[in-house]
Amino acid sequence: MAYLRAQAAQIDAWEHLGNDGWNWESLLPYYKQSEHFQIPTEEQCLAGAAYDIDVHGTTGYLKTGWNTGLLGENVTSLINATYTSTGLPYIQEPNGGSMRGFTRYPATVDRELNVREDAGRAYYLPVQNRTNLDLYTNSFVQRMTWDKDSTSSTPRVSGVQFTDASGKQKVMSAKKEVILSAGALRSPLILELSGVGNSA
Incomplete structure (x- = not known):
């Protein structure tokens, strides 16, 4: 799967809409903390893999990078020439907050095993x-349940209502947070x- 973050302007819009502290600069450390970026090999760089290590993390759980079969230096050059002829630039680092243009973007992949990486492999299997x-x-999950002391000015979720595999509806309460x-x-x-939000 492609590993592409949103544009910085899109993330910054969260703060402009009233979510203080939710902006590109405050979110970037968490992107980096979750990521285990695998620096591309020389062959992958020749095939178009480009990166800026300053916007990647190397100690997180989710492995990102390019698979061992990344080929096609000539293909990248041809596609890039087409894009640049229309005024769209080549993007060296699509995960740095600006991604308008052409790029050879990284994916969620374990390069050593040459398999797709996902949340299950990265987060669940190691602690299963x-x-x-x-x-x-x-x-x-159908809906979240509200704490009995929750008010419109101090809302607090206490759990979730869900349908289990047998079709039974259940409620699970959280000890700390949902x-x-x-x-x-x-x-x-x-x-x-x-x-x-919208109740209609």
């Missing part, structure tokens, strides 16, 4: 045997079904 971790497969991370399409839906 922890006794304080439960994974519910084929379960779907982190909603259901992607660009499901997160807004869950928020709205929980009473946050």
Whole structure:
């Protein structure tokens, strides 16, 4: 899968919309903290892999880079020539906040094994045997539940309502916090079904 961050202007828009502290500069350290960037080989650089190490992390869990089969120096040159002839630049580092133009972007890949990297391989498999971790497969969150003392001025989520693999609806309560991370399409839906945002 492609490893491409949003434009800096898009991230900065979060702060302009009222989320103080949510901007490109404040988010970049967390991008770097989560990433295990694999510096491209000389052959990969000749095939068009380019990077700025200042915007990458090398000690995180999610491996990013280019697979061992990155070939096509001539292809990159031809495509780049086409783009630049229309006024679009070659982007040396697409994850540095500006990505308008052509680039050979990195992917989520474990170069040593030459396999696709994903959240399961990066975060779950290394800790799957922890006794304080439960994974519910084929379960779907309907909405978040609110703490009984929650108010509109101090909202606090206490858990989630979900349907488990057998089709039963259940509620799971959190001891500390709930982190909603259901992607660009499901997160807004869950928020709205929980009473946050557009209720229509």
